[in-house]
Amino acid sequence: MARYDDLSALFINCSLKPSRLPSNTQGLMDVSIGVMAANGVKVETVRAADLEIPPGVQPDMREHGFANDAWPDLQKKVMAADILVIGTPIWLGDKSSVCTRVVERLYGYSGKLNDKGQYDYYGRVGGCIVTGNEDGAKHCGMNILYSLQHIGFAIPPQADAGWVGEAGPSPSYCDEGSGGPQNDFTQRNTTFAAWNLMHFARMLKDAGGVPAHGNLPQAWKDGARFDHPNPEYR
Template identity: 50%
Template structure:
């Protein structure tokens, strides 16, 4: 069974700028690849994404439909976000809004199209807010149809105020963070396999 994972990195840094969020995402990717999960990471700042609550293009330059096609093909979706002022990045909020714009679409059974997909979140920052960002992302994904396994919020937070972020602070040496990367990755893989083999039955949840 081949699973596809898609990670939407909502750092404010465009490629090839250094992204601390991407560095933590890479820890999860290693586990995915070791378990045969095909993984793609998109840096959302590299794309032109218009504002709107729709899956369709808002303008001729809007590249969201290209990203949305990859979302539809994925079994696992992870949103990565830095923390700014205790909240998710503006790009993360915009990404959730565009995902919400496709939530009324349905699959071949007539269920919401995000059914039988699992979601998780990766957060980095040097101030408080990791659980707040995780709550926002995971609730949003659950609300639009994603299945949220237990303990799929992975984060690293440094000391309050200005200071070294994940890479410079060697966050990969943090036992708690690395343990939760492993828990998140394996739980996402397990639930994605389970839903692939035993999809949510179309009973009581078909959109009419």
Template identity: 50%
Template sequence: MIRALFLNCSLKSGNEQSNTAALMDEVIDIFEKERVESEVVRLADYRISYGVTPDAGEDDQWPEIFEKVKQSDIVIIGTPLWLGEKSSIATLAIERLYGGSSLTNEKGQYLYYNKVGGAIVTGNEDGAKHASASILYGLSHIGFTIPPNVETYWVGEAGPGASYIEANGKENEFTQQHARIMAYNLLHFARLLKERPIPAEGNIIE
């Protein structure tokens, strides 16, 4: 069984409508058809402390999210755009993931080896490629495998205006095509790494 974890870094909490969640659903629908077990965690609903550590103490709820990360084969970070950048919560997620990057797996490799990562971005202004590049580099740097074309995004016209749901981004051919490419490329590499993990030779942490 392949497990996918979606970290929704929307600034909206609870049951508020999230454009990021709506685009995530397109990828989740594909995963369901391929029998991938998907879970979405909206980080705004949790108390996540600042810092670069896997556990910041009693009031920090990141450790329970981190356990989900460790159990997942695919991790996708979804974010809205603010001033052309990924959200503050997405930055926090990357920092906390980085906090666990010195941990190792049973072979002595970095913990995130043999996991694959992707990015989903929504907004009504420019910055989708910049935000995707930042997320994907961050994941790659700490040990995730980044397959080709594992980002999908939707942005509207410059300035204030409708975002993915209101502007009916679901009908955007480019966005939907890249959602499909992303889903299948992530799944292919997740299966590949599950069957043939990255060899430990040369990358054991001492």
């Protein structure tokens, strides 16, 4: 079996609660974290609500009118990790406002290039974990995974996992009697997602990232057309 002890993973919990309060999203994220840690992956978890992250789509919003911005330091953690997992609760059928802001700030860095000349997120893998007691888990997963792949992350098969309890006021994932920690479908999918993220990160690391042909912005700007069927289009 492959080794994973040279990989690192960053989990960003987009709960509305700061870390001094318990998070149901963290409860399910901990399953994925446990799988990765058992295989030697270096894992770090960040609670986004603990940080002062202003809105915007620029790398550093202090340069755009805000007094403080914790995002640049968090961005360094994103870039240092082989795996990024975003966790969110469901509110009104959608990802949390904190999660939306995290995705926006990730997008603000998407124009940067790596040493090969590709977009800088290339070579990293992304996944998500969703919890709630209302409909919307698949909607949130589609939104987050689309956003991650759009800016350059590789998305493995079954890279999302979620738990949704009974609709309406009902026990949340970590509450006694919720059934979440005993739900075979959720526990299986969370485990599979963790392994698929590790597998893809292993393959990309061993391959030196995504091949740098056909995806270089500057080369396209300079006139390369990478086998486009009509290279003289106007």
